[in-house]
Amino acid sequence: MEEAGLCNSRVGAKCGRWNPTAEQVKVLTDLFSAGLRTPSTEQIQKISSHLSSFGKIENKNVFYWFQNHKARERHHHHNKKRRRPPPAPTSPVHTDLFVLDHSGRREFPITKLPGIWNEAEEMKRGKKKTLELFPLTSNDDYVVVEADQYKLVRNSPLRNNMVGELKLFDAVIEPPLDLSLGFF
């Protein structure tokens, strides 16, 4: 697949088009899996700036990447099957957490989404120390977590572009990822 080609920031740069490095793809993919779909101009700039440390990149590359990735996720979703079967529902505790469906137009309590709910519960109870990092306690009016095709939202659901102050789900759930993705 994609490999640190001979074309990136290496010598003999005769490339006509952008060739993302593995690190760049990693970050982009993480952001995407975290729920980011259509980054704003500012987000694009920040991401691009950040990724430039891994190799040559332009804003438009980031823009196109998300455009393409989103489009192809959708287009190829026809051939893809669903993910693992969700566990079991739990009791409602945090009524301010909602789940948005894929379209982002419909919401329902987090308790209706067992898979995510368990994670959230753990975090809420401190089982996951990363809870502190979770921007749920910040002044953000919402938080989005992408899990499968669901989005976890707080306080201000039903926003279309709710990926504004995006905190990476991985960065929270999976601490090893130290990427300063929270900056985006």
Add this chain to the structure above:
Amino acid sequence: MEEAGLCNSRVGAKCGRWNPTAEQVKVLTDLFSAGLRTPSTEQIQKISSHLSSFGKIENKNVFYWFQNHKARERHHHHNKKRRRPPPAPTSPVHTDLFVLDHSGRREFPITKLPGIWNEAEEMKRGKKKTLELFPLTSNDDYVVVEADQYKLVRNSPLRNNMVGELKLFDAVIEPPLDLSLGFF
């Protein structure tokens, strides 16, 4: 490679949507560079009618073309300053063309760049039809032409991130074309 195949200009186009011919694009681009941004209904009709001699086209195609071109000239995925004063619906004049070196930090008049300038002159006099190999970017403030390692800039030189909308080089340099918009 581009010849009237089954549809218009592009290859193997399935003709599901309008595919502008090179001539059509040229006229549209000329009009755009001449300052036209939001043509009226009547202008659209006239333009469309005129362009129909080059191939199939509808009014809405012209409408969308200007919408898209204007929008993409604007933010094209990179930093842009605030809105500038209107495009100044004037015919292209060459005295405001500058050349940026590869770093984009140094500028000098186009007339100091014999290679490009001569070609431009030739086109002016009809000796040369196009500089088709020169991708060009157009904006309210500037125009960019990638020629080797040079960038041709207009009005507002010394911008680094001027990679924007594409426009044919000859569309700008080639002057005799009546872009007074009077006909449209």
Add this chain to the structure above:
DNA sequence: CTCCTATGAATGAATG
């Protein structure tokens, strides 16, 4: 080399 696939880039066509 040719063919194929993944994917970067571009742009027509909407929609709010």
Add this chain to the structure above:
DNA sequence: CATTCATTCATAGGAG
């Protein structure tokens, strides 16, 4: 007017 979606073109890298 901006934003987004849908298609399409173009190209790099791998397989055979």
